[in-house]
Amino acid sequence: xxxxxxxxxxxxxxxxxxxxxxxxxxxxxxxxxxxxxxxxxxxxxxxxxxxxxxxxxxxxxxxxxxxxxxxxxxxxxxxxxxxxxxxxxxxxxxxxxxxxxxxxxxxxxxxxxxxxxxxxx
Numbered sequence: 001x002x003x004x005x006x007x008x009x010x011x012x013x014x015x016x017x018x019x020x021x022x023x024x025x026x027x028x029x030x031x032x033x034x035x036x037x038x039x040x041x042x043x044x045x046x047x048x049x050x051x052x053x054x055x056x057x058x059x060x061x062x063x064x065x066x067x068x069x070x071x072x073x074x075x076x077x078x079x080x081x082x083x084x085x086x087x088x089x090x091x092x093x094x095x096x097x098x099x100x101x102x103x104x105x106x107x108x109x110x111x112x113x114x115x116x117x118x119x120x121x
Contacts, residue, residue: 053101056093057083064089069112084110 049056060066066083074080077097084090090110095101115121 048102048104050100050102053093053095053099056101056103060091060093064091066091082110084112 057068060083064083065085065087066089067085068081068083070082072080074094079095081093081095082090083093088109088111090107091103092105093101093103
């Protein structure tokens with residue numbers, strides 16, 4: 001085998017490996033979610049969308065005309081908020097201690113009620 005044939009085979013091998021690595025890198029970039037715009041799927045198959053808080057709150061306000069009507073602190077240290085609109089749409093978000101906010105539930109027919117503490121439902 002001549003040195004030129006060996007060189008051609010080595011170059012072909014290097015290009016094959018480099019191409020395979022480029023494809024793997026592209027797949028990892030596409031398939032591995034980052035905190036911004038990451039999605040998880042909860043047990044009922046509904047997506048849980050996570051992003052920066054201001055991005056999610058802006059979307060709820062701009063796209064669904066929802067504003068915050070309640071807020072609480074979960075035992076885990078996360079902040080839980082409920083947003084709703086005049087037409088009854090609602091969304092629940094959780095902002096984790098690491099700063100990432102996830103939309104965990106949404107629906108229709110939200111009603112705001114007032115109840116005295118200790119009053120039976």
